[in-house]
Amino acid sequence: MAEPISVDEHLERVLAAVEPLPAYPQPLMETLGLAAAEDVVSSIPLPPFDNSAMDGYAVRHADVVTASEDSPVHLPVVGEIGAGRAGLLALSPGTAAKIMTGAPVPAGADAVVPYEWTDRGVAQVRISQAPEPGQHVRPTGDDVSAGDLLVQEGTVLGPRHLGLLASVGRSTVVSRPRPRVVILSTGSELREPGTDLGPDSIYDGNSWLLAAAARQAGAIAYRVGIVPDEPRAFLDALGDQLVRADLVVTSGGVSQGDFDVVKEALSPTGTVWFGPVAMQPGKPQGFGTVGDDEVPIFTLPGNPVSSYISFEMFVLPALRKLMGKAPWSRPTQRARLTHGVSSPRGRRQFLRGSFERGRGGPTVSPVGGPGSHLVGGLAESNALVVVAEDTTRLEAGEMVQVLALDEEF
Numbered sequence: 448m449a450e451p452i453s454v455d456e457h458l459e460r461v462l463a464a465v466e467p468l469p470a471y472p473q474p475l476m477e478t479l480g481l482a483a484a485e486d487v488v489s490s491i492p493l494p495p496f497d498n499s500a501m502d503g504y505a506v507r508h509a510d511v512v513t514a515s516e517d518s519p520v521h522l523p524v525v526g527e528i529g530a531g532r533a534g535l536l537a538l539s540p541g542t543a544a545k546i547m548t549g550a551p552v553p554a555g556a557d558a559v560v561p562y563e564w565t566d567r568g569v570a571q572v573r574i575s576q577a578p579e580p581g582q583h584v585r586p587t588g589d590d591v592s593a594g595d596l597l598v599q600e601g602t603v604l605g606p607r608h609l610g611l612l613a614s615v616g617r618s619t620v621v622s623r624p625r626p627r628v629v630i631l632s633t634g635s636e637l638r639e640p641g642t643d644l645g646p647d648s649i650y651d652g653n654s655w656l657l658a659a660a661a662r663q664a665g666a667i668a669y670r671v672g673i674v675p676d677e678p679r680a681f682l683d684a685l686g687d688q689l690v691r692a693d694l695v696v697t698s699g700g701v702s703q704g705d706f707d708v709v710k711e712a713l714s715p716t717g718t719v720w721f722g723p724v725a726m727q728p729g730k731p732q733g734f735g736t737v738g739d740d741e742v743p744i745f746t747l748p749g750n751p752v753s754s755y756i757s758f759e760m761f762v763l764p765a766l767r768k769l770m771g772k773a774p775w776s777r778p779t780q781r782a783r784l785t786h787g788v789s790s791p792r793g794r795r796q797f798l799r800g801s802f803e804r805g806r807g808g809p810t811v812s813p814v815g816g817p818g819s820h821l822v823g824g825l826a827e828s829n830a831l832v833v834v835a836e837d838t839t840r841l842e843a844g845e846m847v848q849v850l851a852l853d854e855e856f
C-alpha cells in the first residue's frame with residue numbers, strides 16, 4: 448500500500464483543484480448566506496430626505512423658542528403631511544404643519560413639536576414646550592451617505608445586510624451561486640430509512656449526513672441515495688448525475704476490500720487519485736475529476752464518522768472556496784481537555800468532543816471512543832479534538848486544538 452500523505456498535503460491538492468464559481472447578479476433574497484462578490488456602494492443617502500421622527504407639528508424653531516406651559520405659543524396649522532403623502536413642500540414663517548413620523552419635513556421648518564407638547568389643534572395649535580433646533584428631525588444622510596461602502600466584497604450576507612441593501616434600493620447582489628453537490632452512498636448492504644432491514648443490511652446514514660452537512664455549508668445537495676457494489680451500476684448512476692453537479696461526493700468502497708466499487712470503477716479513468724491519508728478516522732481517501740467537464744469528485748470512506756470528518760476536513764473547504772467564502776477551512780480553537788486521551792503515532796487523530804465556553808475558559812471533554820462506526824457519539828458531540836501526528840498522549844488539563852463544529856465562521 449502507498450505511503451500515506453499528510454492531511455495538509457491532501458487539502459492543498461484539493462484546494463489547488465477547485466476555483467470559485469463565476470459570480471453573477473442574484474436576487475437579493477437568494478444571497479442570504481452567500482459571500483458578496485462585489486463592493487456594494489450606496490447610490491442614495493439614508494434617510495433620503497429630512498423627515499420627522501415624531502407625530503406632531505413641523506415648525507420654525509425661532510417661532511416657538513419662547514413656548515412654555517405658562518406662556519404657550521399659538522400658531523395657525525396650514526397643512527398636514529403624512530408619510531408618503533407630501534402635500535406641503537414649504538412652511539411660511541409663523542405657521543405650523545401637522546407632520547407624521549417618516550414624512551418629509553417641509554423647507555423652512557427646522558424642528559418638530561411632538562403631539563404631547565401641544566393641544567393637538569387642527570386649525571390652530573397651542574404649543575407649550577419648545578423643541579431644540581433640529582429636534583425630532585432625522586436629517587438626510589444621517590445614517591448612510593451616497594457613495595458609502597455598504598458591504599465589502601467577500602462579506603457573507605446576513606439578514607441585516609439584506610435589510611440595508613433593500614433600504615438603498617438594491618434588488619440584486621453579484622455573488623457566487625450555491626454549489627450543486629451530488630451525494631452517492633455505495634454499498635450493497637445499505638437500505639433507505641423507512642424500509643425494512645434484512646439480517647445483513649444497515650440503513651444508509653451517510654448520504655443523509657453528507658447531504659445535510661453540504662446544505663448547512665450553503666450548497667444545494669442532491670442526495671442520490673444508494674448504489675450497489677457493482678462498478679457498472681455505480682458508473683451509470685454517476686454518469687446520470689454529472690449534468691447537475693459542481694461537485695460529487697461518494698461514500699464507501701475505497702479501502703482494501705474485495706468489493707470496493709468506487710475504487711474499482713474509477714481507478715481505470717486515471718483522473719482520480721486513491722490513497723491513504725495520515726489521519727484517523729478517514730484514512731482511505733480519493734479525489735480527482737470525472738466526466739468531460741472535469742467535475743471534482745471526493746470519494747470518502749464508508750465508515751460514517753470517517754465520512755463526516757473527511758467532509759469537514761476536505762469537502763467543506765472546497766465548497767467554501769467554490770462559494771468564495773473565506774476562510775476555506777474551519778479555524779481551530781484552544782480548549783482545556785477535561786480527560787486524558789491516547790492517539791496512534793503517525794496519524795492526525797480527530798476525537799469527538801463536547802466543547803463548552805465556560806467562565807474559566809473553553810473546555811473540551813472526549814465523547815465516546817475513537818471507533819469510526821460510532822454515530823451515537825458523533826451526534827452527541829459538537830467538536831473534534833485534533834491530536835497531532837507525533838502526539839500519542841494528551842493529559843487532562845492540557846490545552847488542545849479543537850474544531851467547534853456548530854460555530855459559524
Ligand SMILES: Nc1nc2c(c(=O)[nH]1)N[C@H]1C(S)=C(S)[C@@H](COP(=O)(O)OP(=O)(O)OC[C@H]3O[C@@H](n4cnc5c(N)ncnc54)[C@H](O)[C@@H]3O)O[C@H]1N2
Nearest residue numbers: 632634651652653654699700701702703730748749750753
Ligand atoms: N484490510 C483493510 N481493511 C480496511 C482498511 C484497511 O486499511 N485495510 N481500512 C479501514 C478503514 S480505516 C476504513 S475507514 C474503511 C473504509 O472502507 P470503505 O470506504 O471501503 O467503506 P465500506 O467498506 O464500503 O464501508 C465501511 C463501513 O462503513 C459502513 N457504511 C458504508 N456506507 C455506509 C452508509 N452509507 N451508511 C452507514 N454505514 C455505511 C459499512 O457498512 C462498513 O461497516 O475500511 C476499513 N477496512
Ligand code: MOO
Nearest residue numbers: 728729730753819
Ligand atoms: O480511517 Mo478509518 O476512517 O480509521 O475508520
